[in-house]
Amino acid sequence: MRILVCDDEALIRDVIKEYLLLEHYEVFEASNGLDAIEIVKNKDIDLIVMDIMMPKMDGYQAINEIKKIKDIPFIMLSARGEEFDKLYGFQLGVDDYVTKPFSPKELVARIKAVTKRIQNEGLTFKYKTLVLDDLAHEVKIDDKQVILTPKEYDLLKYFMQNKNIALSRDTILSNIWGYDFFGDERTVDTHVKTLRNNLGKYRDLIITVRGMGYKFEIKENE
């Protein structure tokens, strides 16, 4: 997974780079939009971390140019207080954004989330006649489509990606709701309930692990 970090401050680039290297990403650096475009042309970049405020060509312009070349996911860095209108007005194609000052861990978590999304893009998860087609974003049982709400869909996908692993409510929350969800843990229970109801004969695949959380359990030899 190759990541391009574009920021005019070398210090920030370095810090981000250090953290990403720890996670075994391949990291490229650019100090301005023009350099970034050059790198995108020559390297097979999977994700770009782009600062908005930069001399010469700002982050928005750079993204515009890059989008013409290749469709790459972006995470934007913005200084606190930068106009949110502009931020929101732009967001076609921006996958996430992070406000400075940010915690390195937060940035890495978001990058991970996006890259994970990329890696699982279009994957299909199956168990017997239960099929989750992520590209079509639909779920079928016995070849018949099952209508799920967005959260139910995310939850099922997360379960299928992590089959046979006991997942705490906390883990589920931070992976599906985001690390910054500070609501009630019981929320998970409710969604498990509705998801189970929608899974019909497969409802028992979601096992309650008392004192722990839930587990999507499938016996491999069937």
Place this chain on the structure above:
Amino acid sequence: MRILVCDDEALIRDVIKEYLLLEHYEVFEASNGLDAIEIVKNKDIDLIVMDIMMPKMDGYQAINEIKKIKDIPFIMLSARGEEFDKLYGFQLGVDDYVTKPFSPKELVARIKAVTKRIQNEGLTFKYKTLVLDDLAHEVKIDDKQVILTPKEYDLLKYFMQNKNIALSRDTILSNIWGYDFFGDERTVDTHVKTLRNNLGKYRDLIITVRGMGYKFEIKENE
């Protein structure tokens, strides 16, 4: 899990402490970097919450010194508006940081996230056909799942982690129930009983050490 909170403001320390105690962390306090170093030397601290701005020795210096002694995860507290450069120039190895004013809930959530990473997870313990798979949070004997209650599971895991070591009821209680359990020591006996029953042919692995406690004894050469 032992946490050291280092901040020159007693009020802030107290608030953090209150919240952490609710989560059953053991909390130590230091009002300056020097004290923090002393505590790290003498107590087995698992995580440090460190304010950056402090008199005498600031948070950065303290971290530098502590890192020489022991590699402990840090969460930094920084006042909003503290120089961005300084913040980023330093914190390789800082696991997260939180900007003041922060919500206690947020801080606790971040602490939880870091401590969770620390704890050994996903391990598998085996003895002959007795297998404890911690990731799946399940126990099997002869490839057949054995249903255990949470306490039984924790107890078995603890035994398997400490095989061939005689463990007093007191030690077992403080490790599985927590240091703040004020109940009867006989409680352990009851759980040992039910665990033995569930272990079937392996029930004799748990040996009673009269006048002392219990021991999970396995002969390595079998």
Place this chain on the structure above:
DNA sequence: ATATAATATCAAAAAATTATGAAAATTGCA
């Protein structure tokens, strides 16, 4: 062998956890 101390067992009470249903809040969209 017997007394004594420690452990094992048991079942009922207490506590904790999860499931569920419904209301309230939020979000997304026409």
Place this chain on the structure above:
DNA sequence: TGCAATTTTCATAATTTTTTGATATTATAT
């Protein structure tokens, strides 16, 4: 904006687990 769908919260029911305390059993020293 207002409607419909979704998400979240919250109270209560259902279930499971934990603890307690009484009694039985076992081990040990004399």
